[in-house]
Amino acid sequence: MKKRGNEKPYEEVFNGEAAGAQEAPEGPMNNIQSEAVWKALDNLRIELPSWGFANTGTRFGKFVQFAAASTIEEKFSDAAQVHAVTGACPTLALHVQWDLLNGLQDADKVKDLAKRHGIKPGSINPNVFEDQEYKYGSVGNPDASIRRKALNHILDCVRIAEALGCRDISPWFADGSNYPGTQSIRKRIGYFEEGLKEVHAALRPGQRLLVEYKPFEPAFYHTDIADWGMALLLAKAAGPQAYVLVDTGHHYQAQNIEQIVAWLLHHKMIGGFHFNDRRYADDDLTLGSIDPYQVFRIFHEILAFEAENGAATDIAFMVDQSHNLKGKIEAMIQTVCTAQELYAKAATVDHARLRGLQQSCSLVDAEECLRGAFWLDVRPIIAEWRKSKGLPEDPMKVFRESGYLERVMRERRDRHARTTASYA
Ligand code: RM4
Ligand code: MN
Ligand code: MN
Numbered sequence: 001m002k003k004r005g006n007e008k009p010y011e012e013v014f015n016g017e018a019a020g021a022q023e024a025p026e027g028p029m030n031n032i033q034s035e036a037v038w039k040a041l042d043n044l045r046i047e048l049p050s051w052g053f054a055n056t057g058t059r060f061g062k063f064v065q066f067a068a069a070s071t072i073e074e075k076f077s078d079a080a081q082v083h084a085v086t087g088a089c090p091t092l093a094l095h096v097q098w099d100l101l102n103g104l105q106d107a108d109k110v111k112d113l114a115k116r117h118g119i120k121p122g123s124i125n126p127n128v129f130e131d132q133e134y135k136y137g138s139v140g141n142p143d144a145s146i147r148r149k150a151l152n153h154i155l156d157c158v159r160i161a162e163a164l165g166c167r168d169i170s171p172w173f174a175d176g177s178n179y180p181g182t183q184s185i186r187k188r189i190g191y192f193e194e195g196l197k198e199v200h201a202a203l204r205p206g207q208r209l210l211v212e213y214k215p216f217e218p219a220f221y222h223t224d225i226a227d228w229g230m231a232l233l234l235a236k237a238a239g240p241q242a243y244v245l246v247d248t249g250h251h252y253q254a255q256n257i258e259q260i261v262a263w264l265l266h267h268k269m270i271g272g273f274h275f276n277d278r279r280y281a282d283d284d285l286t287l288g289s290i291d292p293y294q295v296f297r298i299f300h301e302i303l304a305f306e307a308e309n310g311a312a313t314d315i316a317f318m319v320d321q322s323h324n325l326k327g328k329i330e331a332m333i334q335t336v337c338t339a340q341e342l343y344a345k346a347a348t349v350d351h352a353r354l355r356g357l358q359q360s361c362s363l364v365d366a367e368e369c370l371r372g373a374f375w376l377d378v379r380p381i382i383a384e385w386r387k388s389k390g391l392p393e394d395p396m397k398v399f400r401e402s403g404y405l406e407r408v409m410r411e412r413r414d415r416h417a418r419t420t421a422s423y424a
Contacts, residue, residue: 044088050075072106087391096125126171147195168210168272176223178219178221196237212274228260243272246264276319296346329404
């Protein structure tokens, strides 16, 4: 049989592994691992999306939850519940058109709410995908006046972010086309480069522009920013304060997301995540519900990068989920706890040992080194960490016992009944 380039006889590899392998850590978790988990949990902050607390649905309809938030006050209040029981979610992402109905004029109101609920406004998300004008695109629209309208809105968002002391402006573009030949793909690249440069020029020092990509939906033939390569090139064209945003649900089925993350880390171009899970496309399911190993592998790439460079990364971890079946606050708590579990597992990887095993191409041991961390039960130590911070050991239980859900359900149902009655 012909040998491939790097192939070694089985025995040599096997003996090499046996000889080169270091002892795997004893017991369920050693001290180094416990410390790593502790540090990781101390550092992990997850931003919640305001829209995740509101009634949302599918393109076939909405199943209304009476407890869902419909005002910005209610969204802050709901987010504060998640933060109260997890201690990990001090910021709330805002969607300007849904949350700041009067734009910049609402900034003081938002500041007030932030103070009252102990939650800061987080990333500012422009909305250039709902108005009728955007039927054929926003920043990529062939009509210059529509491009102007979209850019003006994003520039307003930069000002809103400044007024609120927010760092990140995160536009997502629904731009694209449904049929071949109907739009000039290249012309639209130019419009995006021009537009994002203009937005970048308006950024204040320290602010960041996060460029999100998505392969399809609502456009089904071409999407203007369809993947990380396009987002990366556009961010580079925009300027040094622009980075790529990875929404975990915005990939094709078999795509290796952690490899994309590794590339973006290598080029110092990853600005943030939108976390969710999916089975098919942009399903927006709770994080890790379908494939927790995927999320673990992403966290591992980040923590391995940090371990190698001896420095923390600066990545905004955000949730982008909307739940139409699960209770919204519960789904957020579940997501945050899952993120903590998977991040903690990734923190237990013995990076030095793994590097050695990778170097010697000890495939089985290297894989087991990673996989072993995934299978560690980190829940007891997370409970200890919570206790030490004065947080509930079981966030979901404490939220359920708080009576908050029943209270807001009553209050919001009454209001809902009043508003529907007034239309009758
Ligand atoms: C998109 C994308 C954006 C989010 C909108 C509502 O699919 O993920 O991040 O703002 O949905
Ligand atoms: Mn997203
Ligand atoms: Mn999405």
